[in-house]
Every structure is written in C-alpha cells, then in structure tokens.
Amino acid sequence: MAVFRTATAGGLLFIMSLMLLGRRVEGEKEVAGDSVVYLGQERDPWRPLIRTTVNLVEIRSIKSSFQFRTFDPEGVIFYGDTKNGEDWFILSLKDGHALMQISKEDVLVSVTGGRKLNDGKWHTLEVSNKGKFVTLVVDGSPGLEVGMQSKQTQEVISGQLRLALGGILVNKDKLIVELDPQMDGCVREGSWLNLSVPWEAEAEELWLCHQNIQPGSYFSGKGLAVFNTSVFSIDEDQGFRLEFWGDFSQLDGTVLSVKSSQEQLMFTAVASNDTKEVVLTFKEQRFTLENTIKRLLVMFLKDSVKVAEREDESDAVTFLAGAESHPGYLTSVRGGRFAVGGLLGEGVIGSRFLTGCLEKVQVQGKDLDLDLSVKHMSVSSHSCPA
Template identity: 65%
Template sequence: MAMFWKAMADGLLLTLSITLLGWGVEGQGNGRGKKEVSGRANVYLGQDRDIWRPLIHTTVNFSEIRSIKSSFQLRTFDPEGVIFYGDTKNGEDWFVLSLKDGIPLMQISKNGILVSVAGGPQLNDGKWHTLEVSNQEQFVILEVDGSNRLVVGTGMLSKQEVLSGELRLAVGGILINKEKMIVQFEPQMDGCVREGSWLNLTIPWEVEAEELWPCYQHVQPGSYFPGTGFAIFNTSVFPIEADHGFKTELWGDFSKMHGTILSIKAPGQELMFTLVANNNTQEVTLTFGGEKISMRDTFKRLVITFQTDLLQALQDEDQSKTLSISPLSHPGYLTTWREGRLAVGGLLGEGEDVVGSEFLTGCLEKIQVQGRDLDLDLAVKHPSISSHSCPA
C-alpha cells in the first residue's frame, strides 16, 4: 500500500455506533462460553474484531493427525491480509499464509530460523480459488487451483524428528506477536474462506465472535456502505495545493445510493461541503457553503474539482454536464482544509458527531482522491463497511 495513504495524523478520535446488522452463522456451544463451527463453514475474514486475532481457531493433538495437508477456498478483491495460521510448541514454530499485493506470501519460523517467500498467481480477482497447503519432509508447498505451486524449502526439518504435543490452527488471524514476522502487512482482509479441509480432521473450531458474519453470495469490486456508519480521513494525508486544487472522483450507480456520499469539514468551522444522494427525489445534491447544485442520479461517474476560485462537478466525462460554483464566500478555503476531516458515507457534525439518517446506503465502485485510489482500510471506519467488495 502506498505510503501516500499511511501518513494519517496521530490522535484521530472517532466515536462510532457499533450497530451490527444482525448477521449470524449458526454454531454450537462447547461448554466454555465459545461457539463452535465446522471447519467447512463460510468465514468472512473482514469481520469486526481485534484485527490480528483469529476469527476461528482449533487445537489438535499430533497423535490424531494422519495428513499434513489442508485445503480451502478463498475469494477476495482485497490485495492484503492474513488467511491461515498454524503453530507448534505453543507458538515457537509457526506458519502464516497471507496475501501481499494480491500475491500469496508464506512465512515460516522453525527452530528460531525465519523464512519467507512470495509468488504465484494474483488472487484478489473476486473469484473462488482453491488453495492447498502441505508439508513434505523439508518443503512446505502451496498449490493454487491444482497447480501454480509455491514451494518453501526450509532445510530445517529432520526426517527423524518426531512431532508431539499440540498443533494450533487459526483462520483470519495469528496467535503470535506480529513483530515476529519477517514481512509486515495489514492483517484484516475483506474476503471469504469456505470448504475448509484441515489436516483431514472433523474437529470443531472455536469462534471468537458472538456471531460469524456470512459472505455475500455474489460480489463486485467496490466499497459497500450498509447505512450504519462511515469512514473518515484526516485531510492532511492528501497533498492539497492551492494552484492545482483538489480532485475527487467517484464511480458507482448513483441511482442506487441513498444518504451522504461525501462530506468535508475544516477545523473549528461549520460543515463546508456535502454530496448527498436521495432515492426519493432521484437527485444527487452538492452543497458548498450556502450554495447548492442538484443533479439527476442517472450518472455513473462524478468528478469534483475544488480550485481557489471555482468548484466544478463533471458527470460521466460529459463536458455539457459540467456544473460550477464560485466559492467567493470562502476565500482561502483550500488552506483551511489541510487540517480538516473528509468523511465517506456520512455527514460530519460538531466534533465528530454524525446524523444516523444521513449514513450512505449503497456501493461506491471506486473512489479516487488526487488521482490515487482511496483505500478505506486506512481510514477510521465503521466495522460494517466492506472496503473492497459490494454485494452484486
């Protein structure tokens, strides 16, 4: 991920109402207050939690293991996140499979020696892929869709070594300190795992959440807002230059959106800019200061350019549909924005308050700010928002 988006200012405080959607996956209890599910369950990896903690995990005695092979299906548009973890000796020796830039990344620690390797096909294409991880003497092998093998030769495993004790497995997180890994990455993934066959065992897995959120049956690229929260950035992460202005581009079916798409607020000032879709009137309204522009919601792309003496809204790259506002009542507004807030999917109020009825419902297929894709994983956001996929 580009460092451009990582320069978020410290100390951003945001109180979000954690109102989940009532989604659930049936599970059994285990007498310890934890629900249990089958290893073949559908697991949405992006569910709200401590982002490094697994969603499901299990422990098995080595005496029960007959096959050092696990397989499962993965579907994601997200280029980065942890998928599968396993360890022995209570975390002294461990294995992590993740995605980095959409490519499989395996990291292994054995007897204090660390090895990592990345390669294979791009997996963040939104299609279901079958992954199989196996251990064959001195090699750990990853197969994707029956081929495209990624092999790690550790050179550390003795054929005479007798494994004993317990093996821990986890999906969607790790059970060790993240600092132990060679390659650091953002852990939470907007993706799904299903049809798991873990070491050919049928033991149940413990669930760390009260309920597992299910996966959408069909997905498309984008960021999905279910009407329960928003994402917020410090505008200081965006290079705003008065001479060249500030440009935001939004893609999606605006006729299927309802609520606040975008709002911007400078520190200590009233809300300066909003973009709101209204399904009832079938209009999209842009408000800047006390001035408004209303547009029919039939377009699929909107480019908003903020300049010192002009604000322009261009629909579907059709120059005949360019609307303008001259911000004479806000001289120097671009300078004040540099320490402000930009919210996607909600209306900024006093402090960081928002009006619940103003949350966006709908899919933004793509968001760009200053010509760069906006990654909502790097925002402070409500956990119900899917950063990389929308229901299709």
C-alpha cells in the same frame, strides 16, 4: 517468479500441519469446518475470526485444502503455531499474491509469488508439508514452496497446535513482511487434516458471504471511512480532486463529507432513494442533481468548488468560496478531513450513513484503498454484492 526472503541462516525444517479443527471451548460458538466464512467480519482486525487447538499426536494428515475468493489485494487468510506461538506460520495476500511467512527456532523466512488471486473468483488452495518443504498449490498447479533445514537435532513433535482464520495469535511485530491484516474475502469447503471436529467462533453469528460479488466498496448503512486530507499532495493550481463511480440510483445516504482544518463542515454530497436526488451542499449553497448519474467529480480549487458528472466537465456546477475564504480557503481543505459513507462528527444519529456500492473512488486521479482509512468494520473495502 517467487520472491524469497530469509532473516537468518540455518534453521530447522518447519514440520507443522497448517490447518486443523479442534475441540469446543466453553462459551464459544461451534462452526463446521466446511462452512462458508466471511473473513472481513467486524472485530479487531488482527484478532482471528475463528480458531481451534488440537493435540499434535491426533494429526494423521499433513495436507489441507479450501476454496478462497476475494478482490482484496492484502490481508491474513490463516495462521497456525506450535509451542504457544514460538513457532508459527502465516498465509496471506500481499499485492494480490500469496505470501507465506514462517518462524521456526532461529529461522525467519518469507516467500511470495505466483499469479494474483484477488480476481473475485473461487480458487482451491492446498497446503501441505512434504519432507523438508511447505508447499502451496493453487487450482492444481504449483504456487509457492519453501524449504527449511537445520543442523540442530530435530526434536520430537508434541504438544498442541493452534490454528486461526482471518487473524494471528502472536504479536504483529514478529512478522517479517508488514501487512494490513483485514481480509475482505471468503473461505469455504475446508478439508482440514482429515479432522471433522468444529472450529470455535467468538462471535454470536458469522456474517454470510454474498453468492456473487463485483469490485467496489460496499456500505451497509452502519459506518464510514475517514481520511486526513494532508496525506494527499494538493497543488495550489490543480486543487483537490475526488471522483466517485457507481449507480447513484441505488445509493442512499452520505457519499462524501469534507471538514476544514477548523473542523467546519464545508461540503456534503447526499444521495436519497426517497427524493431520487443527490443533494450537494457547500457551506450555505445548495444544488440538486438527479440520482441517475453514474459518476460524480468534486474539485476543490483555490477559490471555488466545481462538481461535474461528465468526463469533459461540460455540465460542471461551480460553488464560489467567497471573498472571506480566499486565499486561505484551500489551505483549510489541505489540513482537514474527508469521509466516504457518512457525515463527519455527527455520531450514529444524524450521520446519514451510506447504503450501497461505490464501484470506484479516486483521489487526485488515483484509486483510493479504503483499508488505508480509519473506517468502520462494516465497510467492505474491495467487494460489493452483485
């Protein structure tokens, strides 16, 4: 069932063609409208990947369609506006469901619902304006529909319309529903208002979409994801638990690094394709596993660190914290930081950034969303090449 929100009564029918292509801007790269576009390419997360501007009098169609694929539950797909951003429209995902947000004159409206679209399959989305309604159709079936009407005199539509993919052109504070803008997803086969002129991209090259994908977090060897340990609930008896799933024989680089509240490097787990090993280091202690493992559990307890491969922990390896660390040892963990995909504080050189796919990461028994971290844009939070 669709969830409908309105910020004020009244308003005007939001007659806005939602997708289009435009003319080239000097110094920017032209992109064909039916190109395959990866929306998660490295940039400011709110900044559009590609955009265009067109005169409204040139628009002859009010229907556009494209194919979209993602495992990401949240992020911006496209944005359009008129009057230089006074009236705007945003299509995004929230919790895997399509979310439309519209601002027109004194009206703010959002609507969300339909089946989840973040299943890693290609879906055909069609957006159109039919009379008083803006409609989203998914794979030929009704998705979302929102109607807007005002007692005000309807003005003649003129001027320019801007469109952007993967970002927005207004201040994010204007949004009705807050969201994380970065979208680890792909768009292809766009048909935009029957216009054939190209989009404009600021990037010299657009990243390619993988032909096939699987759920997981992909690290390209260029960056890491950092979390403050303090945001997680840590019980004195249960400790702090991190789990990693994946084919460790296909990983190369730092899987995990942990620093204390005093910024001391406490623990690292580094996979190596050269030695076929996973090296675990806790302070001065060191242990080596074969890289044939599919799961790695790391538990920080009040006086030790326990590492295991199996669910029953029958193969657990224990590192003792040492008398000098007890009882403040776990407290220093609680106030520290941990990174997935690289060594904390080492910069580009010496960081041993991870290359490969982690199928799943959990903290305290719950799935970890890397979009909630401070991370490098090269890290794909929700998909890996298959």
